[in-house]
Amino acid sequence: MLGIESIGSYLPQNRIDNHQVGERWELKPEFIDSKIGVTERLVKDADEETSDMAVKAFEALRAKTGHDLNDIDVLVVVTQNPDYNIPHVSGLVHGKLGLPQSVSTFDISLGCSGFVYGLNILIGFMQSVGMSRGVLITADPYSKVIDPEDKNTVLLFGDAATATLIGPDPVYTTRGFVGGSQGDLKRALICENGTLEMNGRDIFNFAATSIPGLVAQTLERAELSLEEIDAFLFHQGSGYILDTLARRMKLDPTKVLRGLAHVGNTVSSSIPLLLEQEIAKECRKTLLLCGFGVGLSYASCICQRKEK
Amino acid sequence: MTLDEVVATIAETGVKPDMEDFDPEKTLELNGIDSLDTYTILLALEEKSGVALEEVDLETINSAKALQAYIAENAA
Numbered sequence: 043m044l045g046i047e048s049i050g051s052y053l054p055q056n057r058i059d060n061h062q063v064g065e066r067w068e069l070k071p072e073f074i075d076s077k078i079g080v081t082e083r084l085v086k087d088a089d090e091e092t093s094d095m096a097v098k099a100f101e102a103l104r105a106k107t108g109h110d111l112n113d114i115d116v117l118v119v120v121t122q123n124p125d126y127n128i129p130h131v132s133g134l135v136h137g138k139l140g141l142p143q144s145v146s147t148f149d150i151s152l153g154c155s156g157f158v159y160g161l162n163i164l165i166g167f168m169q170s171v172g173m174s175r176g177v178l179i180t181a182d183p184y185s186k187v188i189d190p191e192d193k194n195t196v197l198l199f200g201d202a203a204t205a206t207l208i209g210p211d212p213v214y215t216t217r218g219f220v221g222g223s224q225g226d227l228k229r230a231l232i233c234e235n236g237t238l239e240m241n242g243r244d245i246f247n248f249a250a251t252s253i254p255g256l257v258a259q260t261l262e263r264a265e266l267s268l269e270e271i272d273a274f275l276f277h278q279g280s281g282y283i284l285d286t287l288a289r290r291m292k293l294d295p296t297k298v299l300r301g302l303a304h305v306g307n308t309v310s311s312s313i314p315l316l317l318e319q320e321i322a323k324e325c326r327k328t329l330l331l332c333g334f335g336v337g338l339s340y341a342s343c344i345c346q347r348k349e350k
Numbered sequence: 351m352t353l354d355e356v357v358a359t360i361a362e363t364g365v366k367p368d369m370e371d372f373d374p375e376k377t378l379e380l381n382g383i384d385s386l387d388t389y390t391i392l393l394a395l396e397e398k399s400g401v402a403l404e405e406v407d408l409e410t411i412n413s414a415k416a417l418q419a420y421i422a423e424n425a426a
Contacts, residue, residue: 077386246389247404282386289364 044165044174045212045348049318050103052095052203053305054086060197067193074197075303079281083200083306085185091125093134096181099203100139103177107207114207115173116146118164120156120180120310122233122336123187124149135179146173153231154277154335155221156180156310157204158343161331162219164208178206180310187238194240198280200306204314213321214329214345218264220256221341224248231336248338249283254291257332260342271297272326277333278302278312309335317345351399351425356418363387363394374414392417401425 059082061071075081086095096119104111119132132147150160160178168176181203188195226232230244253276261268274297276287281302288298301316302308308315313331320326327347334340351359353374361369365387372381378388392403401421411420 073384077384242386243389243392244404246386247393250390250393286390 043212043215043348044168044208044210045215046161046317046321046345047207047209047212048103048107049207049314049321050099050101050106050205051311051315051318052098052102054084054090054095054201056085056087057304058083058085063197069197075281077280077282078197079278079284079300079302080198080200080306081303083197084202084308086183086201092121092123092181092183092186093125093131093138095183095201095203096131096135096179096205097138099179099181099205100135100177103205103207111175111177111207112142114141114145114175114177116164116168116176117141118148118150118160118176118178120150120152120160120178121182122151122153122309123182123184131181132179152339153182153309153337154279154307154312155333155337155339155341156182157206157313158219158331158333158341159221159339160310161206161208161216162341162343165216168208175207175209178208180204180314182309182311184238184309187233187236189237192239194242195238198307200302200308202305202308202311202315204311204318206314206317212348214317214347216343216345218260218266219341219343220259220263221339222252222256223340224252224338226336226338230338245279245335245338246283246286249279249334250286250290252338252340253287253332253334256334256340256342257291257330260330260332260344264344266328266344268293270328271330272328273320273330274298275313275316275320275329275331277335278305278307278316279335280307351395351418351421353415353418355398356395356414356421359394359398360391360414363390365390372414374418377412378414379412395421399425
């Protein structure tokens with residue numbers, strides 16, 4: 043059975059101090075830390091492209107696995123901030139890594155739900171066509187489209203990339219996938235003319251009202267109870283959204299993982315960055331992954347540690 | 351929804367632990383409630399009243415009293 047074998051990541055070195063940025067709007071440090079939940083954000087170099095970040099995540103995965111990974115069958119990149127409109131980023135990554143011609147490449151255009159969709163799309167695709175190893179990359183640097191004067195977005199988003207190896211000897215397998223959409227005609231989160239705009243209240247309402255039902259459906263599909271979940275890996279939208287979800291679903295807050303304080307909301311990379319840490323923890327048997335955001339799109343699934 | 355029910359709903363959200371000094375005529379901000387907690391309050395009021403508050407202009411309708419009046423005006 044195919045599943046997640048390993049995850050590598052790339053975190054840019056540049057750190058932006060949100061306390062300093064927040065002074066512009068007289069925001070208190072405690073509001074930034076506890077409500078926004080992002081004390082500092084990672085930002086890529088100005089000349090660093092999405093494909094460069096993807097390559098670095100792939101190289102981190104190579105280093106972690108100890109294999110060159112030239113034998114993979116497929117390479118997928120999840121992004122909505124590509125190097126160019128045409129061609130697809132995964133093709134550029136393929137070229138920069140010098141992978142064999144036999145490797146299939148395609149991109150998936152999704153934001154914060156992208157990792158959960160990507161994981162299930164890739165595993166399903168590989169199983170249906172008889173592939174055995176593939177890599178799923180997330181790289182969606184919002185710094186490309188953030189207006190530095192926009193308080194709603196500039197304090198929130200960070201840049202990062204991850205690379206997940208899918209193969210026949212997994213640590214985690216997936217099940218119980220549930221996805222859905224609430225087609226965003228209200229422009230809750232939109233990038234027009236190269237600038238991101240976000241209606242925080244619409245995004246908050248979407249998450250607060252949609253995600254509890256999604257989690258319940260996922261648990262039902264996987265025949266699990268809330269208590270059987272060792273950790274909830276929600277998209278790291280903001281500290282406030284994570285607190286709201288925990289409160290509305292009456293979850294044990296210690297099971298709701300947080301990883302945005304020193305990184306930011308890294309869009310489709312936020313869940314795999316958390317998952318990368320969980321892989322090493324043998325006690326984490328059953329995880330619930332849940333991505334939600336731009337689209338408006340959501341997706342959730344269970345990751346089950348494979349018994350040895 | 352009465353004003354008392356609006357205030358009770360705000361209290362139930364837990365965004366303001368000390369409700370004794372809450373003034374329904376003052377803006378939520380002057381009552382020490384920040385913009386994110388205001389989202390929670392609006393959602394709670396929507397869910398309790400059944401009145402959509404997404405079009406509420408928070409620049410003008412920003413106190414418990416003003417919200418109660420809006421809900422009363424827009425209730426079916």
